[in-house]
Amino acid sequence: MARFFLKILLKQLVDKQSSDKMGLLLYEAENGSTDDAPEPRFLPPPPDPSFLTKETSAPGSPTSSNRATDTVPRKFKIEGVKIGQGPIKADPDRSGIDVRSEGLIIKWKHITKDDERVKDKNKVKNKDDDDDVFDKDLRKKFDDCKLTGEGTICWQNLSNTVPNTDGIIEIINDSISNFINQAPLTP
């Protein structure tokens, strides 16, 4: 399934036009529709954002889906997503429970020069302001590894009773960060 998403990223799923359409659907699910998007349009807030984004409902409430706590900063942007939640496949040895899954297209933060912007000193700083600041040293590390900073990820079967998705974020953060930094491996 991750390869399926990669083909959308590479615009190789059927053809470029088809990949663009599917990529737009994934983008809209995470970000809402752009102004020039075709109907039906989904104005922000996005309709079905990633489970790796912050939970906005009260924990334990009926509308809570146990998303991220926001205490583990994501080192990547979510360019597009398709989420899923529902009962796990029938099995005589276990009862039905809801599990979550999703496919993601991501881009590492701070490594795209096109995203560089001048900070407005007068602007009230918020948590996401640093997301697009270009870091040339970090970019070099990705270049040295021949990585573009883009990627696709699919995961599934995370029980709806697991209180958050921070563990998934940690796996993605640590895998890529440690690889580009060639961090020492500790037991």
Added chain:
Amino acid sequence: MTDALGTNYGLMPPDNSIDQKPDLRDAAIVQNQKEVPLQTYFNKAYKDALSNHRLGDQPADDSVAKLHVPISLIAYAKSGDAHTRVGIYRDEMHFPPAC
């Protein structure tokens, strides 16, 4: 490869077998650029998450209480004019015993 938790890991197979694209290379091309491959770091991160019960009760036995949470990660890579990809593959599909 199997780790201490009994979790089986496997490298992503060469994409050439699927795409038939001559410019798409096997993961090994990129992973050899660095001393420690991406998969090693992924294995450790996954194992840490399991040990810390970040993915629910573990070790997974595929029961309701201890579900296996598969993850696939593909880092898109480039090499000169050619594009390649590195990846970590785990079986994403759950097939109950009845299947």
